Amino acid sequence: MTATLLTRDFSHYVKDVDAQIAHLDLAVEGVSCAGCMAKIERGLSAMPDVTRARVNLTDRRLAIEWKKGTLDPAQFIDRLAELGYKAYPFEPVRAELDEADRSKFLLTCLGVAAFASMNVMMLSVAVWAGSDMTQDTRDFFHWLSALVVLPCAAYAGQPFFTSAFRALRARSVNMDVPICIGVTLALAMSLVETVNHAEHAYFDAAIMLLTFLLAGRFLDQKMRQRTRAVAGNLAALKAETATKFFGADEIREVPIAAVEPGDIVLLRPGQRCSVDGEVIEGRSELDQSLITGETLHAQAERGTQVYAGTLNISGTLRVRVAAAAEGTLLSEISRLLENALQARSHYVRLADRASRLYAPLVHAAALLTMLGWVAWGASWHDAIVTAIAVLIITCPCALGLAIPAVQTVAAGAMFRSGVLLNSGDSIERVAGVDTIVFDKTGTLTLPELDVVNAGSVPAEVFNLAGRLALASHHPVAAAVARAAGAKSPLAEVVEEPGQGVRGFVGGHEVKLGSPAYCHAESLANEILSQDPEVSVVAFSRGSSEHYVFAVRQRLRPDAASVIAALQKQGIAVEMLSGDREPAVRHAADALGISVWRAGVKPADKIARIEELKRQGRKVMMVGDGMNDAPSLAAATVSMSPISAAHLSQATADLVFLGNELSPVLAAVDYSRKAMRLMRQNLGLAIGYNVLAVPIAIAGLTTPLIAAIAMSGSSVLVMLNAIRARHAGQGD
Amino acid sequence: MEVMVFLVPLALCLGLVGLVGFLWSLRSGQYEDLDGAAWRAIFDDDPPQAPAPVAPRKE
Numbered sequence: 001m002t003a004t005l006l007t008r009d010f011s012h013y014v015k016d017v018d019a020q021i022a023h024l025d026l027a028v029e030g031v032s033c034a035g036c037m038a039k040i041e042r043g044l045s046a047m048p049d050v051t052r053a054r055v056n057l058t059d060r061r062l063a064i065e066w067k068k069g070t071l072d073p074a075q076f077i078d079r080l081a082e083l084g085y086k087a088y089p090f091e092p093v094r095a096e097l098d099e100a101d102r103s104k105f106l107l108t109c110l111g112v113a114a115f116a117s118m119n120v121m122m123l124s125v126a127v128w129a130g131s132d133m134t135q136d137t138r139d140f141f142h143w144l145s146a147l148v149v150l151p152c153a154a155y156a157g158q159p160f161f162t163s164a165f166r167a168l169r170a171r172s173v174n175m176d177v178p179i180c181i182g183v184t185l186a187l188a189m190s191l192v193e194t195v196n197h198a199e200h201a202y203f204d205a206a207i208m209l210l211t212f213l214l215a216g217r218f219l220d221q222k223m224r225q226r227t228r229a230v231a232g233n234l235a236a237l238k239a240e241t242a243t244k245f246f247g248a249d250e251i252r253e254v255p256i257a258a259v260e261p262g263d264i265v266l267l268r269p270g271q272r273c274s275v276d277g278e279v280i281e282g283r284s285e286l287d288q289s290l291i292t293g294e295t296l297h298a299q300a301e302r303g304t305q306v307y308a309g310t311l312n313i314s315g316t317l318r319v320r321v322a323a324a325a326e327g328t329l330l331s332e333i334s335r336l337l338e339n340a341l342q343a344r345s346h347y348v349r350l351a352d353r354a355s356r357l358y359a360p361l362v363h364a365a366a367l368l369t370m371l372g373w374v375a376w377g378a379s380w381h382d383a384i385v386t387a388i389a390v391l392i393i394t395c396p397c398a399l400g401l402a403i404p405a406v407q408t409v410a411a412g413a414m415f416r417s418g419v420l421l422n423s424g425d426s427i428e429r430v431a432g433v434d435t436i437v438f439d440k441t442g443t444l445t446l447p448e449l450d451v452v453n454a455g456s457v458p459a460e461v462f463n464l465a466g467r468l469a470l471a472s473h474h475p476v477a478a479a480v481a482r483a484a485g486a487k488s489p490l491a492e493v494v495e496e497p498g499q500g501v502r503g504f505v506g507g508h509e510v511k512l513g514s515p516a517y518c519h520a521e522s523l524a525n526e527i528l529s530q531d532p533e534v535s536v537v538a539f540s541r542g543s544s545e546h547y548v549f550a551v552r553q554r555l556r557p558d559a560a561s562v563i564a565a566l567q568k569q570g571i572a573v574e575m576l577s578g579d580r581e582p583a584v585r586h587a588a589d590a591l592g593i594s595v596w597r598a599g600v601k602p603a604d605k606i607a608r609i610e611e612l613k614r615q616g617r618k619v620m621m622v623g624d625g626m627n628d629a630p631s632l633a634a635a636t637v638s639m640s641p642i643s644a645a646h647l648s649q650a651t652a653d654l655v656f657l658g659n660e661l662s663p664v665l666a667a668v669d670y671s672r673k674a675m676r677l678m679r680q681n682l683g684l685a686i687g688y689n690v691l692a693v694p695i696a697i698a699g700l701t702t703p704l705i706a707a708i709a710m711s712g713s714s715v716l717v718m719l720n721a722i723r724a725r726h727a728g729q730g731d
Numbered sequence: 732m733e734v735m736v737f738l739v740p741l742a743l744c745l746g747l748v749g750l751v752g753f754l755w756s757l758r759s760g761q762y763e764d765l766d767g768a769a770w771r772a773i774f775d776d777d778p779p780q781a782p783a784p785v786a787p788r789k790e
């Protein structure tokens with residue numbers, strides 16, 4: 001940041017470990033490999049009084065502990081910046097901590113169940129193999145199995161028992177109800193059989209079932225936890241800070257969480273506003289493209305309302321905060337995550353609905369089996385044993401794994417190609433999409449400005465202009481600095497508000513600013529007459545050398561090829577933009593989109609989407625502006641870039657990262673593949689039951705058959721799910 | 732076959748030791764950063780002291 005006066009106050013995030021040690025969590029951007037991990041840990045441990053610095057490579061986070069009172073948190077951030085990493089203090093949201101706890105609990109349950117499975121198998125295999133085993137030995141083995149399995153099943157079954165209980169109390173049935181009935185009956189019958197010195201006991205089948213199901217649940221949980229961690233990091237890395245007045249002259253940079261309604265914050269040129277509020281002092285131009293999609297700048301003066309996400313262009317503003325920061329970002333993020341948690345996949349719901357039909361069907365079949373055997377002349381004991389075997393073997397184990405396993409693998413694969421899922425059922429909805437509606441500004445174009453005529457300026461001049469531009473906060477100048485890759489600012493540069501910056505290099509005066517300031521109006525007018533869409537910034541050296549940089553929003557580098565690939569897959573592509581017609585026409589021509597509209601209001605976007613939906617289309621909306629949020633909600637499924645306005649991001653079903661548009665294509669490909677696999681898996685699971693039930697009804701089920709059938713079908717379904725790792729192009 | 736009276740509980744105890752080990756590793760946070768842990772194994776325990784900074788580091 002600029003002003004040396006400005007102090008950064010991060011005390012909000014510092015936690016006390018004990019009387020001597022303070023603790024801080026940081027989200028770190030750019031940690032991608034083990035080298036980064038070592039570099040950061042060594043770099044920070046070398047600071048005196050730091051007692052611990054540990055990077056978590058999975059979550060991209062850093063935990064630092066130091067002797068209280070010796071160091072200021074801002075020093076760590078500066079040190080990390082020297083090492084080349086952008087970091088920001090981090091506070092995990094409640095929901096994320098809950099996820100982590102739940103994941104840990106599931107892993108504990110899985111460990112317990114796996115332990116019991118393995119040890120009981122050791123006993124069971126002996127019983128199955130030992131046909132000449134004496135009855136005493138067999139009973140001994142059965143009792144040992146009971147001793148191991150009963151407590152372990154009671155512990156490891158908790159996730160299912162609580163879920164089933166909750167469903168029953170709400171007078172509904174979910175997948176966990178038949179699972180619980182099956183497991184409980186299997187255990188109870190095995191115990192009774194053991195007491196009666198019978199030949200068969202089903203302890204192994206019951207505990208194995210729990211182990212497989214827990215493995216599925218754990219994977220599912222892990223995926224959700226990871227998505228949540230990334231979302232949390234992104235929220236922190238968006239560097240939601242505000243420059244707040246503490247008294248008339250003292251300003252401090254504080255985390256957004258520490259800003260309250262009524263506070264006054266300072267908004268400098270080039271800064272993005274992080275609060276909603278009203279301008280009380282100053283004049284400026286505002287770029288509200290993130291909120292309205294309009295790329296023309298709006299005037300701001302005393303009394304103008306500003307919203308979080310607005311970019312301040314030219315002047316410094318004082319803003320009185322209207323909505324607390326909590327009201328803008330944090331609450332939305334947590335609501336977003338809440339939705340993600342609650343929204344369950346359509347197909348999971350389908351599976352639950354199936355189990356609602358399935359449970360009575362299976363229970364009726366078991367009852368009929370029992371009555372049938374009694375009518376046939378079998379003893380009541382044998383009839384009950386057979387009926388329970390039917391229940392055990394039909395326990396919807398594979399059915400319970402079939403869909404979550406595919407979702408987990410597909411979500412992991414999408415995650416690697418830069419797509420985050422916000423809602424659980426987005427995969428199925430994306431798979432069905434046949435029309436994609438794109439917004440232009442910030443979605444098809446990059447959110448940041450770029451220099452378009454870099455080739456026509458000598459590299460040495462470009463480089464110098466870039467270094468000079470580092471001194472300015474104007475977004476157009478910032479674009480020049482970024483495009484030139486400038487790192488080292490020039491010394492003693494003077495900024496003239498509203499005009500530009502100047503300094504001295506090699507005896508010549510160098511200037512960067514408005515064409516009038518640099519005496520380059522004719523050159524600028526020439527460029528503007530060719531392309532009225534660009535913004536210009538001029539550069540001059542001495543009195544003879546003049547250059548003009550043309551700056552505009554540039555299309556995402558792979559936008560054209562992604563659009564072409566989508567169209568090739570038979571997906572209709574449209575563009576609806578709030579921007580002016582020439583700009584939209586230009587983009588549509590460059591991308592080969594034939595259906596487009598310019599100057600569209602949010603209500604018109606919704607109307608168009610509704611119209612498409614009435615025609616029976618499945619519409620995916622991809623947009624980033626706050627004005628897009630309603631149309632994102634109206635579409636069948638929606639997607640936003642990570643740079644989008646908070647509201648849009650919270651509404652979107654999927655969020656994509658990075659500067660490329662390819663994640664949109666990846667999302668479609670992976671979802672279609674995943675959908676095929678989910679159908680296959682449902683087929684496999686149902687097919688398994690169709691085969692297994694007659695065997696059970698015929699009374700031929702032995703524990704060995706139950707164990708093989710159950711684990712076999714689970715493994716089959718899991719292996720099939722792993723195929724979702726690779727998007728099937730064309731197959 | 733009497734030997735089984737010892738061997739089988741012994742086997743179960745070994746399994747139990749494994750479970751306790753697993754629970755301990757879970758509780759001590761060893762599953763929180765699987766990506767990082769994979770790399771830490773190949774780092775030097777005692778990194779060569781970077782020259783410069785202040786004060787010798789105490790282990």
